[in-house]
Amino acid sequence: MRTKARNGIVILLLALPAALRAQDTQLPPDVERLSAKAKETVEVKMDGPMLRWASKFLSAEDPDERKAAKLITNLKGIYVRSFEFESEGAYTSAEVEELRAQFRSPVWSRVVGVRSQHEGDNVDVFFRIEDDQMAGIVIISAEKKELTVVNIVGPIDVDQLADLGGEFGIPKLNAKTLPKSPIKSVAKADKGDQK
Amino acid sequence: MTDKNMNLEDELKSALRRQQAPPHFTERVLAQIAEQNSSTQAVRTPWWSIFTQPLLRWAAVTATAASLVIGGIHYRTVQRERTQGEAAKQQLMLALRIAGNKLQLAKARVNEINATPSTNRSRSEEE
Numbered sequence: 001m002r003t004k005a006r007n008g009i010v011i012l013l014l015a016l017p018a019a020l021r022a023q024d025t026q027l028p029p030d031v032e033r034l035s036a037k038a039k040e041t042v043e044v045k046m047d048g049p050m051l052r053w054a055s056k057f058l059s060a061e062d063p064d065e066r067k068a069a070k071l072i073t074n075l076k077g078i079y080v081r082s083f084e085f086e087s088e089g090a091y092t093s094a095e096v097e098e099l100r101a102q103f104r105s106p107v108w109s110r111v112v113g114v115r116s117q118h119e120g121d122n123v124d125v126f127f128r129i130e131d132d133q134m135a136g137i138v139i140i141s142a143e144k145k146e147l148t149v150v151n152i153v154g155p156i157d158v159d160q161l162a163d164l165g166g167e168f169g170i171p172k173l174n175a176k177t178l179p180k181s182p183i184k185s186v187a188k189a190d191k192g193d194q195k
Numbered sequence: 196m197t198d199k200n201m202n203l204e205d206e207l208k209s210a211l212r213r214q215q216a217p218p219h220f221t222e223r224v225l226a227q228i229a230e231q232n233s234s235t236q237a238v239r240t241p242w243w244s245i246f247t248q249p250l251l252r253w254a255a256v257t258a259t260a261a262s263l264v265i266g267g268i269h270y271r272t273v274q275r276e277r278t279q280g281e282a283a284k285q286q287l288m289l290a291l292r293i294a295g296n297k298l299q300l301a302k303a304r305v306n307e308i309n310a311t312p313s314t315n316r317s318r319s320e321e322e
């Protein structure tokens with residue numbers, strides 16, 4: 001009896017790190033399958049200590065870096081995997097659906113789900129809610145020749161984050177023209193998706 | 196004037212009378228001055244003369260070499276850390292920009308859907 005209890009404790013101790021790792025999901029493991037087909041890949045894996053360290057090198061004089069320093073203050077990790085493919089159809093919608101399915105749990109709320117038949121851009125944004133607080137965000141962007149999965153662990157100001165993206169090739173959107181409630185718009189987008 | 200006073204005067208005159216300098220007096224004085232000067236210079240040794248001692252010389256060489264090595268290692272460590280930090284910063288900025296870009300994309304698409312007239316939207320939904 002005592003041996004069984006001891007074995008149980010040993011197994012628990014051995015399983016603890018894995019369980020802790022699983023809590024802070026970095027990126028879905030399935031996403032790695034797509035790297036073989038990709039022309040170009042981007043991989044960023046930064047945990048809390050790495051973020052703190054990198055933040056020391058951010059310049060207070062550069063406006064973007066100043067924003068970045070503010071954004072990452074309470075973050076526990078940023079994980080990005082982006083694939084660019086040679087041609088369209090390098091991945092199937094089922095593969096993307098598998099990725100999305102991993103965030104269909106009570107802790108995750110899907111706040112944006114856009115399906116654009118014409119442009120071929122499908123974007124999903126999931127928020128992780130813990131104790132009524134935002135504890136993370138996952139973005140899955142499936143474009144014709146590009147697939148990107150972003151997982152940000154920890155509370156983050158979404159507007160400020162989007163602001164940083166405005167200087168990456170897509171012009172900044174006028175805040176006045178943005179929908180007041182994205183969830184309402186998502187419902188419409190979802191409706192289109194179901195069709 | 197008394198005889199006593201007269202004697203004293205004679206003695207003083209005799210004592211203070213001009214006398215010829217002994218032969219080679221000037222040469223001897225100059226030689227003595229030169230000797231004194233050279234002995235003073237010998238006492239004032241420069242600070243670096245301590246390195247004339249072999250043990251101290253080796254200690255100084257070792258200390259200098261050690262300082263250079265430690266300084267070099269420290270400099271390289273700082274440089275390496277700075278390079279790695281800059282790379283980490285670039286990665287962080289890239290990750291944030293990709294994330295921000297995709298959020299912008301989502302917002303743009305939602306915006307488009309909202310901007311589409313309801314009739315067109317329902318038509319596209321039907322399609």
